[in-house]
Each structure stands twice: as structure tokens, then as C-alpha cells.
Amino acid sequence: MISTTAEYALRMMIALAEANGDPLTSEQLSRRTDVSPDYAVKILQQLGRAKYVRAQRGRGGGFRLACDPRQTTLFDLVRVIDPLSRISTCPLGRKEHEGRLCALHASLDRTTGVLHDELRSLTLQDLLETSRAPMCSPCDEVVPLTFEGNGRGDRTIRR
Amino acid sequence: MISTTAEYALRMMIALAEANGDPLTSEQLSRRTDVSPDYAVKILQQLGRAKYVRAQRGRGGGFRLACDPRQTTLFDLVRVIDPLSRISTCPLGRKEHEGRLCALHASLDRTTGVLHDELRSLTLQDLLETSRAPMCSPCDEVVPLTFEGNGRGDRTIRR
DNA sequence: TGAAATATGGATAGATGTGTCGTATTTAAT
DNA sequence: ATTAAATACGACACATCTATCCATATTTCA
Numbered sequence: 001m002i003s004t005t006a007e008y009a010l011r012m013m014i015a016l017a018e019a020n021g022d023p024l025t026s027e028q029l030s031r032r033t034d035v036s037p038d039y040a041v042k043i044l045q046q047l048g049r050a051k052y053v054r055a056q057r058g059r060g061g062g063f064r065l066a067c068d069p070r071q072t073t074l075f076d077l078v079r080v081i082d083p084l085s086r087i088s089t090c091p092l093g094r095k096e097h098e099g100r101l102c103a104l105h106a107s108l109d110r111t112t113g114v115l116h117d118e119l120r121s122l123t124l125q126d127l128l129e130t131s132r133a134p135m136c137s138p139c140d141e142v143v144p145l146t147f148e149g150n151g152r153g154d155r156t157i158r159r
Numbered sequence: 160m161i162s163t164t165a166e167y168a169l170r171m172m173i174a175l176a177e178a179n180g181d182p183l184t185s186e187q188l189s190r191r192t193d194v195s196p197d198y199a200v201k202i203l204q205q206l207g208r209a210k211y212v213r214a215q216r217g218r219g220g221g222f223r224l225a226c227d228p229r230q231t232t233l234f235d236l237v238r239v240i241d242p243l244s245r246i247s248t249c250p251l252g253r254k255e256h257e258g259r260l261c262a263l264h265a266s267l268d269r270t271t272g273v274l275h276d277e278l279r280s281l282t283l284q285d286l287l288e289t290s291r292a293p294m295c296s297p298c299d300e301v302v303p304l305t306f307e308g309n310g311r312g313d314r315t316i317r318r
Numbered sequence: 319t320g321a322a323a324t325a326t327g328g329a330t331a332g333a334t335g336t337g338t339c340g341t342a343t344t345t346a347a348t
Numbered sequence: 349a350t351t352a353a354a355t356a357c358g359a360c361a362c363a364t365c366t367a368t369c370c371a372t373a374t375t376t377c378a
Contacts, residue, residue, distance in 0.1 A: 058375020
């Protein structure tokens with residue numbers, strides 16, 4: 001849904017927001033969020049170029065939050081990393097539906113819109129308020145995949 | 160949101176559903192959906208192993224639909240290709256929140272749930288009904304990414 | 319001024335997703 | 349039986365995502 005890297009970015013933004021404007025080094029951020037040190041730096045650089053964090057070099061330096069957690073949504077942050085694009089036109093050049101999408105792409109685009117609205121409805125502050133406990137890391141629950149074709153089977157696979 | 164491959168799978172399932180039980184060769188499906196012939200075969204094989212299509216080899220053969228379009232949802236089809244998994248537990252072993260997720264992962268999981276519900280609410284038949292016009296292909300509209308940190312800037316980048 | 323701490327940026331490596339190719343196997347028509 | 353049409357399957361190529369490593373630039377402190 002969102003990339004691993006985008007999720008890492010969110011973890012680090014939360015950690016920075018919890019620091020209340022104090023700088024945290026990439027090393028500290030890495031430890032608090034369980035993102036590998038080198039990769040954490042890469043992501044922080046992207047967040048820096050997008051002006052969501054500010055970096056300070058040298059002893060005593062680090063990264064600090066450069067945005068208002070109340071006005072910064074998950075949508076804002078995720079799209080620093082992921083494209084988060086919508087389906088808008090049919091590039092196939094099929095004249096039959098210039099200007100409108102076929103049912104498939106209209107549906108997929110509407111679904112994408114729902115996802116975007118969800119991400120837009122959540123601010124960094126929203127996450128802070130219920131997140132005073134240290135962050136957990138995600139894990140994937142495998143939804144059993146039936147092999148019946150009508151949704152009522154029992155064979156499952158792992159992927 | 161869903162992978163390119165999963166979207167190809169949906170295109171081909173629609174084409175097969177429109178064929179009303181008649182077999183279509185991989186070549187025909189490829190042409191109708193603008194998926195490259197070789198890759199189309201790969202995807203059709205996955206759909207076949209999941210029992211959503213049936214393959215018939217030899218002259219006069221091809222692929223035909225093996226499920227009821229009224230009962231088959233986009234969720235069913237997409238997860239043949241994509242994991243579509245939920246965040247369920249914190250594997251980090253941090254004892255503080257055993258059994259419950261922190262705000263970040265709870266939010267992301269809830270967002271994932273919304274997406275899954277959307278896909279579950281749409282059947283193959285739903286797409287057919289408004290899709291008698293041939294399918295279009297998707298294209299990505301780039302959402303402008305501001306570099307302000309407060310969501311009110313104007314500089315944009317392409318990615 | 320030197321040393322230590324810190325971020326920056328480029329190069330590289332591994333994993334996964336996307337796409338192509340060649341050969342084998344099955345089936346139907348003749 | 350033979351042949352043509354079609355799928356099955358494994359190997360390979362390429363791009364992108366994820367992650368690591370190294371050399372360099374900047375800043376602070378002693």
C-alpha cells in the first residue's frame with residue numbers, strides 16, 4: 001500500500017516530533033525506529049530536501065522537525081517517498097473513450113482516491129497523541145488464498 | 160496501490176468475462192488488453208493455478224473463465240498476484256505493546272482495511288456492466304509535490 | 319589549529335518486480 | 349501417425365526498490 005521506505009519515513013517523523021524540536025542524530029533515529037543507520041540517513045535526506053526536517057552538521061547536530069505536526073498529513077509525508085498518483089487519462093489512444101475512463105480504471109482510481117483521503121485525514125499529531133508508547137514494527141499477516149475461484153475453497157498458499 | 164501485474168490480471172479477467180465462457184487464446188487476450196504476449200501467459204498461469212480460469216491446450220484451445228463474475232471480487236483476483244496483507248502484530252518483541260499496535264501501525268492497518276473493503280465491494284460483474292466499451296490503459300497523473308513542509312508551497316518535482 | 323562528531327553524496331550490492339525467450343508438452347484436425 | 353496450434357515451464361534480462369559502504373564536507377570543542 002505504501003512502500004517500506006515510506007513507512008520508515010513516518011516512523012522517523014514521529015520520533016522527531018516526539019523530540020519537540022530538539023535535534024536527533026541519524027544514529028539516534030535509527031535506534032529508535034529500527035531502521036538501519038545508513039538507510040535512515042538516505043531517507044532523512046529526502047525528507048530534508050522536501051523541507052520536512054532540517055539537518056545540522058557537526059558535533060551537537062542532527063535532524064530536527066521543520067514542519068507543524070498539526071498541519072502535516074501522512075499523505076504529505078508518504079508522497080515525499082512514493083508517487084501516490086491517480087489514474088487520469090487513457091493513454092492508449094483508443095478514441096472510444098477519450099475523456100473518460102473505462103469501468104476498470106475508474107474503479108481503481110476511485111479506490112486510490114479513498115486511500116488518499118484516508119492518508120490525508122491523518123496528521124502527524126494524530127499519531128503522536130496515541131503513540132506515547134514506543135513504536136512497534138509492522139508484520140504481515142498472510143490472508144489465506146483459496147484456490148476455488150468462487151471464494152469458498154480451503155486450499156491455501158504462502159507467498 | 161495494486162501492482163502492475165495485478166492490474167493486467169484484472170484486464171484479462173474482464174476480457175474473459177466478456178467472452179461469455181468461450182475460450183480466448185493468450186494471443187487474443189494479449190491483444191485485447193495490451194499486455195505483452197509472453198507476460199500475459201505468465202499471469203494467466205497464475206490465475207489458472209488459483210482456479211479463476213481454465214486452460215485448454217492444443218488447437219482450438221485457450222483460456223476460459225472458471226468463476227462466477229457475480230461472486231468474484233477484485234479483492235479475490237488481486238490477491239492472486241499481490242499479498243494484500245494486514246499488519247497484525249508487533250514482531251519487534253517490545254513487551255510494552257504486546258497484543259496492540261502503536262498508533263502508526265494501527266492507522267496504517269486501518270487504512271489498508273479501507274482499501275481492502277473497497278476491493279471487496281467490487282465484483283467482476285460490476286466492471287462488466289459499465290465496461291462494454293473496450294478497456295483503456297491507465298496512466299499516472301503526477302500529484303505536485305510541494306517542498307514547503309507545511310503543504311502550502313509551489314515547487315514541484317517529477318518522479 | 320587539530321580532532322571528533324556529524325551530515326552529504328556517489329558507488330555499489332542484493333532482492334524483487336517486470337518482461338522476454340526457448341523448449342517441452344498437450345491436444346485437435348487431418 | 350503426422351502436423352499445427354496452443355499452453356507449461358524454466359532460464360534469462362532489465363528496472364526499481366532496499367540497503368550498505370566509502371570518501372568528503374561541515375561544524376563544534378578542546
